[in-house]
Structure formats: structure tokens, C-alpha cells
Amino acid sequence: MRLGRGAKIALTAFATVVFTFIYVPILVVTLNSFNSDRTFGWPPPGFTTQWWNLALQAQGPRDALLVSVKAGLGATAIALVLGTLLALALSRFDFFGKHAISILVVLPIALPGIVTGIALQSVIQNLLTPVFGIGAGLFTIIVGHATFCIVLIFNNVTARLRRMGGSLEQASADLGARPFTTFRRVTFPLLRSSLLAGALLAFALSFDEIVVTTFTAGPDSQTLPIWIFNNLFRPNQAPVVNVVAVVLIIVSIVPVWLAQRLAGADAAESRI
Amino acid sequence: MSRRRGLAALLGPPLLWLVVAYLGALAVIFATAFWTTDPFTNQVVRTFTLENFADLFSPTYLRIIGRTLLIAALVTVLCIAIAVPLAFFMARVAPRRLRGLLLAAVLVPLWASYLVKAYAWRTMVQPDGVLDNAFGATPGYGFGALVLTLTYLWLPYMVLPVYAAFERLPETHLEASADLGARPLATFRRVVVPALLPAIAAGSIFTFSLSLGDYIAVQIVGGKLQVLGTAVLQNITLDLPFAAALGTVSALIMVLYLLAVRRTGALDNL
Amino acid sequence: MRSSKIKGFGAVAAVAVLALAGCGSSADSGSTGASAAPGGMQVPNLKAMDKLGTPEGEVNVLAWPGYVEDGSNDPAVDWVSDFEKSSGCKVNVKTFGTSDEAVQLMRTGQYDTVSASGDATLRLIAAGDVEPVNTSLVTNYPDIFESLKMKPWNSVNGVPYGIPHGRGANLLMYRTDLVKPAPDSWGAVFDKAGAQAGKVTAYDSPIYIADAALYLMATKPELGIKDPYALDETQLAAAVDLLKAQKANISEYWSDYLKEVQAFKSGSSTIGTTWQVIANVAKGEKAPVEAVLPKEGATGWSDTWMVGAKSQHKTCAYKFIDHIVSPKVNAQIAEYFGEAPANKKACAETADKNHCTVFHAEDEEYFSKVRYWNTPISTCLDGRTDVKCTDYAAWTKAWTEIRNS
Numbered sequence: 028m029r030l031g032r033g034a035k036i037a038l039t040a041f042a043t044v045v046f047t048f049i050y051v052p053i054l055v056v057t058l059n060s061f062n063s064d065r066t067f068g069w070p071p072p073g074f075t076t077q078w079w080n081l082a083l084q085a086q087g088p089r090d091a092l093l094v095s096v097k098a099g100l101g102a103t104a105i106a107l108v109l110g111t112l113l114a115l116a117l118s119r120f121d122f123f124g125k126h127a128i129s130i131l132v133v134l135p136i137a138l139p140g141i142v143t144g145i146a147l148q149s150v151i152q153n154l155l156t157p158v159f160g161i162g163a164g165l166f167t168i169i170v171g172h173a174t175f176c177i178v179l180i181f182n183n184v185t186a187r188l189r190r191m192g193g194s195l196e197q198a199s200a201d202l203g204a205r206p207f208t209t210f211r212r213v214t215f216p217l218l219r220s221s222l223l224a225g226a227l228l229a230f231a232l233s234f235d236e237i238v239v240t241t242f243t244a245g246p247d248s249q250t251l252p253i254w255i256f257n258n259l260f261r262p263n264q265a266p267v268v269n270v271v272a273v274v275l276i277i278v279s280i281v282p283v284w285l286a287q288r289l290a291g292a293d294a295a296e297s298r299i
Numbered sequence: 300m301s302r303r304r305g306l307a308a309l310l311g312p313p314l315l316w317l318v319v320a321y322l323g324a325l326a327v328i329f330a331t332a333f334w335t336t337d338p339f340t341n342q343v344v345r346t347f348t349l350e351n352f353a354d355l356f357s358p359t360y361l362r363i364i365g366r367t368l369l370i371a372a373l374v375t376v377l378c379i380a381i382a383v384p385l386a387f388f389m390a391r392v393a394p395r396r397l398r399g400l401l402l403a404a405v406l407v408p409l410w411a412s413y414l415v416k417a418y419a420w421r422t423m424v425q426p427d428g429v430l431d432n433a434f435g436a437t438p439g440y441g442f443g444a445l446v447l448t449l450t451y452l453w454l455p456y457m458v459l460p461v462y463a464a465f466e467r468l469p470e471t472h473l474e475a476s477a478d479l480g481a482r483p484l485a486t487f488r489r490v491v492v493p494a495l496l497p498a499i500a501a502g503s504i505f506t507f508s509l510s511l512g513d514y515i516a517v518q519i520v521g522g523k524l525q526v527l528g529t530a531v532l533q534n535i536t537l538d539l540p541f542a543a544a545l546g547t548v549s550a551l552i553m554v555l556y557l558l559a560v561r562r563t564g565a566l567d568n569l
Numbered sequence: 570m571r572s573s574k575i576k577g578f579g580a581v582a583a584v585a586v587l588a589l590a591g592c593g594s595s596a597d598s599g600s601t602g603a604s605a606a607p608g609g610m611q612v613p614n615l616k617a618m619d620k621l622g623t624p625e626g627e628v629n630v631l632a633w634p635g636y637v638e639d640g641s642n643d644p645a646v647d648w649v650s651d652f653e654k655s656s657g658c659k660v661n662v663k664t665f666g667t668s669d670e671a672v673q674l675m676r677t678g679q680y681d682t683v684s685a686s687g688d689a690t691l692r693l694i695a696a697g698d699v700e701p702v703n704t705s706l707v708t709n710y711p712d713i714f715e716s717l718k719m720k721p722w723n724s725v726n727g728v729p730y731g732i733p734h735g736r737g738a739n740l741l742m743y744r745t746d747l748v749k750p751a752p753d754s755w756g757a758v759f760d761k762a763g764a765q766a767g768k769v770t771a772y773d774s775p776i777y778i779a780d781a782a783l784y785l786m787a788t789k790p791e792l793g794i795k796d797p798y799a800l801d802e803t804q805l806a807a808a809v810d811l812l813k814a815q816k817a818n819i820s821e822y823w824s825d826y827l828k829e830v831q832a833f834k835s836g837s838s839t840i841g842t843t844w845q846v847i848a849n850v851a852k853g854e855k856a857p858v859e860a861v862l863p864k865e866g867a868t869g870w871s872d873t874w875m876v877g878a879k880s881q882h883k884t885c886a887y888k889f890i891d892h893i894v895s896p897k898v899n900a901q902i903a904e905y906f907g908e909a910p911a912n913k914k915a916c917a918e919t920a921d922k923n924h925c926t927v928f929h930a931e932d933e934e935y936f937s938k939v940r941y942w943n944t945p946i947s948t949c950l951d952g953r954t955d956v957k958c959t960d961y962a963a964w965t966k967a968w969t970e971i972r973n974s
Contacts, residue, residue, distance in 0.1 A: 052419040109312060112309045113313040113314075120310075130554075134554075136505075138553050139550075141546065142531075143325075150327060163677065261634055269415065271415075359970060518824075538965070
């Protein structure tokens with residue numbers, strides 16, 4: 028599309044305004060992490076590094092980070108397996124109820140988290156704990172997160188499979204490879220980058236999830252968002268939470284950069 | 300190995316998971332909506348009643364549902380209005396080497412906890428806060444602040460699929476349209492929009508559903524506003540069946556929404 | 570899944586049938602009977618522990634934020650680590666934001682002990698989520714202020730259900746520069762709230778209805794309110810009307826205290842209910858505010874440590890509670906959280922020697938004006954037998970209605 032100079036300037040100006048809109052609140056958070064007011068009153072009355080010192084010493088956010096990473100990895104691993112299986116089934120077979128399944132897999136991410144949350148909580152309280160002796164904890168968090176992460180893997184893999192077509196697998200089968208061998212030697216290598224892209228997205232989603240987590244976490248499993256939630260409302264702790272947020276933004280550049288690299292290799296379809 | 304067995308092996312585990320862990324849980328909670336609670340201990344009593352659904356049709360709750368739908372719709376429209384030109388700029392106008400950087404710039408804020416960002420918006424809209432200082436006006440805590448904050452929070456979920464759609468759109472299609480004499484606006488309407496629709500619909504599933512279910516941002520910037528999410532939250536401990544009935548409504552709204560957008564191919568674009 | 574219905578009425582008893590139906594969640598497996606004692610409230614027959622066993626290795630604690638600090642948030646604020654070493658009980662803490670959340674979490678059966686406010690205790694007791702406590706197993710119990718023991722919110726029919734933790738009043742806070750003259754009555758947030766239209770704040774919970782009732786007690790004697798937690802239909806309706814009228818002048822409802830401090834600092838709220846600790850933090854950050862106990866008195870809280878009926882770690886729970894109410898620790902918590910300690914000897918242990926004076930810990934006259942949070946039940950708590958009172962569920966419905974009006 029050939030755009031006039033005016034249109035280009037207008038679009039550039041618009042994008043500048045939007046990026047300002049995106050980054051001003053982030054700047055506010057960053058400034059507040061140095062705000063000497065315990066309740067980060069605005070405008071900041073003074074400058075302090077005490078929240079950064081406190082945050083660097085505190086064990087709480089580090090423990091919570093560890094739980095979050097475990098939950099994210101666990102959920103992603105389950106989602107990888109289930110999402111890939113489902114994508115293979117739906118792309119390579121035709122059967123009754125296929126459309127219903129494609130809605131079912133989207134449902135966990137599309138329904139409001141509070142609904143999923145209370146549903147899982149009532150199962151934990153009424154079934155898992157009394158019958159199986161499994162209380163709310165890391166395991167239930169992983170189950171909850173995996174459920175809404177499946178769709179991310181599923182969609183990435185489905186898109187890739189659609190583009191690949193079935194001819195390579197057909198060839199492999201014709202040459203006498205058994206289905207599992209075909210998967211291991213042919214399909215999987217071709218899927219690898221889309222699996223990684225999906226996994227990153229799934230991990231990210233699990234990492235910042237709070238609503239479902241609130242209803243599935245137990246006494247000894249506090250994810251980082253839950254830690255933030257518990258501490259954000261307390262004047263002595265809230266500024267430390269700002270520090271944690273700033274650190275997260277800085278650290279997040281790594282996975283985002285990684286995703287970019289993957290996407291660069293395969294820009295057309297990756298959704299990171 | 301027969302194809303049927305292959306299908307069963309592939310389909311079995313994920314379906315078992317989704318049906319048992321997810322649909323099973325949902326079924327339990329929807330069933331709860333037909334029960335009552337003990338008035339003092341607030342525990343669920345398994346006596347069948349339709350009262351919870353009847354209560355939903357009182358003016359109070361109809362207003363809440365209506366207000367929440369309005370917020371979700373406004374947020375979605377705002378996100379589309381911002382994301383489409385922005386994604387177009389990122390994918391088509393900005394210099395190629397900057398594109399990755401711009402995309403990263405949209406994504407990075409997603410990693411700063413959503414709670415922290417919502418609290419930052421408290422500072423943005425308070426009297427003498429950032430907006431007040433910059434523009435001399437602020438919506439104050441309430442409806443306007445909530446719509447603004449939610450738009451801010453969910454914008455990346457709209458930008459991503461739309462950006463990907465613009466990237467996928469072959470330059471040749473646009474050129475062909477122009478060569479055939481279409482002006483940019485006509486090209487946009489006839490070529491770009493159809494290619495974009497599934498992506499917009501996919502993004503809107505996020506923006507709509509996340510706004511519909513939100514109960515945290517509203518407590519931070521919503522002033523005295525009451526929405527579906529806060530109504531569910533207030534009732535979870537005291538009247539779980541009624542909370543379940545409210546939850547059923549929001550689930551139903553989303554299922555209808557999904558069925559409506561499925562025709563655009565949105566579900567493949569998540 | 571069982572469902573045990575408890576029928577029968579107590580002596581005062583216009584109580585509705587208390588059905589302890591369990592979605593497997595609450596009714597204790599050992600208790601299907603009930604004690605129909607003369608207090609009027611039906612409670613499951615549970616026994617307190619007779620003696621401590623060997624510590625079980627851990628204890629899951631449910632607490633208001635700031636009550637149980639293990640140094641993980643701030644290494645300087647830690648009264649748990651030493652206890653863990655000396656007792657052999659690892660402490661897992663989960664904090665909650667509202668009494669309703671506490672009740673719900675306690676109901677999962679995963680927690681051994683909870684710091685429950687008065688608007689939660691009776692619900693927990695009636696549902697069999699918590700059991701009576703044996704106060705002789707808590708060595709610091711004799712040092713606790715007598716005025717906090719065996720109260721309607723921590724005992725039933727003469728049986729103690731918990732150990733008092735600390736107390737405070739819900740005060741009236743205002744901006745000294747924007748609200749003139751200085752208010753001395755709750756009228757400033759009710760009948761005269763129009764003077765601060767759009768700047769009034771209130772606590773976001775059904776229990777706030779009691780604040781309105783307390784005001785009506787003083788201003789509308791013809792309603793005959795004797796206890797703000799014992800309201801019949803007419804009295805509740807009057808309180809609801811007052812709150813609905815108030816809503817027009819509300820800027821926001823608060824439940825977390827960071828939000829309230831910010832609102833008063835920025836001036837988006839200028840007057841409303843508060844806790845002493847919030848007023849102190851706001852003043853510490855140089856907000857021009859003052860908090861007073863209005864002439865009508867105030868509502869307040871007296872929190873109670875309770876033991877979970879399904880607890881697997883009861884010995885650790887008792888040891889933990891005993892530790893929390895010991896003079897030194899009780900003093901640390903009172904200072905960190907900002908409340909009056911429950912242990913008499915704590916006042917000698919505070920870092921700030923004025924702490925007990927500022928929070929009126931030993932000032933029984935001050936606290937005589939405070940109506941501590943209690944859970945409204947259908948048996949009128951003020952002793953009336955000719956009417957049925959509105960219970961907490963009715964209050965919740967009313968509160969939702971106010972919030973949505």
C-alpha cells in the first residue's frame with residue numbers, strides 16, 4: 028500500500044503517543060521504587076534507595092519467584108504434551124465432534140478467571156482433599172495453569188502443521204517408519220520452533236496469572252503475583268513491590284529477546 | 300496400527316484432562332448455582348432452588364451485568380482503535396530493523412505484574428496525579444479510570460495478533476489493489492480489513508473476557524463502582540450458589556461470544 | 570459426603586435450623602451431635618485438647634497481614650524464626666484481606682490456626698471449623714486483659730473458643746485543612762456528609778452496617794437499637810437507608826490501607842472511617858490528618874486466635890498461639906501492625922514507650938465506648954426475645970444492595 032507522506036507522519040505521531048501511554052505508568056512504577064514516601068504518594072517527596080536495599084535482602088520475593096518458576100515450568104510441560112497431542116489429532120484426523128473440541132480447548136482461557144478459579148477450588152475442597160488427600164498447593168496451581176496454557180501450544184502447533192502439510196510424514200511412513208519413529212525423526216524436528224514459541228507464551232501467561240492462582244494456591248505455595256498481592260496493600264511493603272516489578276521488567280527482556288530471535292527465524296506464523 | 304487407535308492415543312490424554320479437570324469442575328460449579336446456603340454458616344446446602352437465577356433478574360443485578368458488558372465492550376473497542384493503526388505502523392511503516400524492537404516494547408510491560416500496573420494507574424488518575432499535571436484534568440476514580448486502566452492492561456493482547464496479521468499480509472496483495480486503482484482507504488477496507496478480522500476477533504476474546512471477569516483493577520481505580528467480578532467475589536464466601544449463578548452468566552456470555560467469533564476464524568489466531 | 574442436620578432449639582431460640590451441610594468441607598467427622606446450651610446458639614460438640622503432644626513439625630497459619638512476620642519481607646521484622654528453632658514447628662503463613670476470605674480459607678481445613686476478627690468467629694464456631702480451646706495450655710493466658718476474655722465473639726455458652734490477640738477502634742479520620750470545623754460526631758459522614766460530597770470514604774464490608782447502626786443508636790433513639798450487631802428488620806432497614814444516602818457522597822470504599830492513606834494524602838478522600846495505624850502512617854507521611862473517637866463511640870475489633878477443628882498440627886498450633894501472645898512478641902506485633910496488645914505485660918516491652926498510651930491499651934474507659942465487631946445472628950445478641958434479628962447473610966444481602974444502589 029503506498030502511503031502519502033502525511034499519512035506516514037500521522038501514523039508515526041500516533042505510535043509515539045501510544046508508546047508514551049504504554050511507558051508512562053512503567054515510569055511511574057520505576058520512580059515510585061525510589062520514592063521516599065512509604066505509600067508512594069505523588070508527587071514523590073524525596074529520593075531513597077532503601078526499598079531496593081530491602082528488596083535485595085528479602086527472602087519472600089525470592090521464594091515466591093522460585094514457586095512461580097516451578098509452577099510455570101510444570102504447567103508448560105503438561106501443556107506442551109497435551110497441546111501437541113491435540114493439535115496432531117485435530118490436524119491429521121477427521122472425526123465427529125472436532126468443532127466442539129476446538130471450542131473446548133479455547134474455553135479455559137476465554138472464560139473469566141474467577142469462574143475457572145471457583146470451579147477448581149470447589150473440586151479441590153470437595154474431591155481432591157477429602158478423597159485423595161491432596162490439598163491446595165503447587166500441584167493444584169500447576170493443574171490450573173496447564174489447563175489454560177494448552178490452547179497456546181495447540182494453536183502454535185496447529186498453525187505449523189497446517190503449513191507443513193502431511194507429505195513428509197507420508198513419505199516417512201512409505202519408507203517403512205513406524206508412527207512413533209516418524210514423529211521423532213520427522214514431525215518433532217519440524218515442530219520444534221513453534222513448540223518453543225508456544226512454550227514461552229505459556230510460561231509468560233502462567234507467570235503473571237493471579238486470579239486462578241488465588242483460588243488454587245495453598246498455605247505453603249505462594250507465587251510471585253500472590254506475594255505481590257499480599258504485600259501491595261501494606262504501606263511498609265508496597266514500595267518493595269515496586270522494586271520487584273521493575274526488576275521483573277528488566278529481567279523479562281531476556282525471554283522477550285529470545286522470543287524475538289525465534290520469531291525472526293519464523294516471522295510469518297509465530298505469535299510471540 | 301489402525302488409524303482409529305492412533306486417533307484415540309492422540310486424543311485420549313488431552314481430552315481426558317480437559318473434560319475431567321476442566322469441564323468436570325465447571326459442571327460442579329454450575330450445579331452449585333441451583334443449591335442454597337445455610338443462612339448463618341454460609342455453607343452450601345443441597346436443596347434445589349431456582350431462586351439464584353431469579354435474583355439475577357432483579358434490577359440491581361441486571362444493572363451490574365449491563366454495566367460490565369458496557370465496560371468490556373468499550374475496552375475492546377478502544378483496544379481495537381489503538382491496536383490497528385499501531386500494529387500497522389509497526390509492521391508496515393516503521394523501518395524494518397526497528398520492528399522487532401517495537402514489538403518487544405509492546406511485550407515487555409506484560410511482565411511487570413498486572414497489579415503493580417493497576418496501582419500505577421491510581422497515581423495516574425488521582426487529583427494532582429500524572430494526568431492532572433499533564434492535561435489539567437482527570438476522570439477521577441470510577442468508570443472512566445477503570446475503562447482507561449483496563450484498556451492499558453489488555454492492549455498488548457490485541458496488538459500481538461493484529462501485528463501478526465499485518466506481517467502475514469503479502470505486500471503483493473496491497474500493491475495489486477493499488478495497481479488496480481484503489482485508493483489507500485479503499486485498499487484498507489477491501490483487502491486489509493478482511494485479512495485482519497480474524498486477528499481482531501482473536502484479540503477481542505482476550506480483551507472482552509479479561510474485562511468481563513476483572514475484579515482487582517476495579518477495586519484499585521474503580522471508586523465505588525460495582526461490576527460482575529466484584530459481585531461474584533463478594534458472594535463466594537457468603538453465598539457460593541449465588542456467586543456460581545453470576546459466574547454462569549459470565550460463562551454463558553463468553554460462550555456466546557466465542558460462537559459468534561468462531562465464524563471469523565478467530566479461534567485459530569489466539 | 571454427609572450432611573448432618575442439627576435440629577432442636579435452645580432456650581432463647583427463635584433460631585432457624587442450623588444445617589451443617591458439608592460439601593465435605595466443614596462438618597467434622599467425629600461430630601454429628603449438637604449441644605443445645607442456654608446461650609441460644611447451636612454449636613457442634615467438639616472437645617478442646619486436654620494436653621499438648623509432641624510438636625508435629627509444622628503449623629499452617631492464617632493471619633491478617635502484619636500479624637505473623639518471619640523476616641522474609643524484611644529481615645528486621647521477624648518474630649517467627651526463633652520460634653521455629655525452639656519449638657520444632659515450621660510456620661507456613663497465609664494472609665487474608667477480609668474476614669470473609671478468612672472464613673472461606675479456614676473452611677478448606679488446611680489451616681491449623683487463624684487470627685479471626687469478631688465478624689468471623691461465630692461463623693467459624695457454628696460451622697465446626699474451629700474447636701474450643703483449653704486456656705490452661707496457653708501459659709500466657711493469665712496475663713491477658715480480663716476485659717477481652719470470655720466475650721460473645723470468643724466464647725459460646727461459657728466455653729472459650731480462642732485466645733485474644735489485640736484490639737483497636739474504627740476511628741473517624743479527616744483532613745485538618747479541608748474539613749472545618751473539626752468533626753466530633755459520625756454525623757460528619759452521615760447526615761452532614763454533603764459538606765464533603767464525593768470525598769467521603771467507608772470500610773468495604775457488610776460489617777460497616779454496624780457503624781450506621783451505632784450512629785442511629787445515638788441519633789434516633791425511637792428505633793430502640795441497643796446493640797449495633799442486633800438489628801431487627803426495621804432497624805436494619807433504617808441503617809441501610811442511611812448508608813444508601815451516604816453513598817451519594819462516597820468517593821470510594823476501602824479495604825486495604827495503602828489505598829486509604831493515598832486517598833487522604835491526595836485529597837480524593839477527606840473524611841471517613843479508619844484504623845489508628847492508618848492515621849499514624851498517613852501522619853508519618855506528612856498528610857494533614859487527625860483521627861478521633863467520635864462522641865457516639867465507635868465500632869472496633871478484638872481479634873482471636875482460634876484452633877482449627879481438622880488441624881493435624883494442634884500441638885504446634887497451641888505453641889504458636891502461646892508464642893504470639895507472649896509479652897515480647899505481642900508487643901512487637903502491636904507496634905508493627907498498630908494496635909493495642911492483648912497481653913498486659915506487653916506494654917513494658919514495646920520499643921516506643923508511648924505505644925500503649927497512643928493505642929489506649931490500658932485505657933478501659935476508652936474501650937468502653939468501643940463496640941467490638943461481632944457476628945449478627947438471628948437470636949438477638951442484645952437479649953430481646955420478642956423479635957428475630959437479622960443475621961450476617963441478611964447484612965451481606967443488604968450490603969450488596971447498598972453497593973449496587
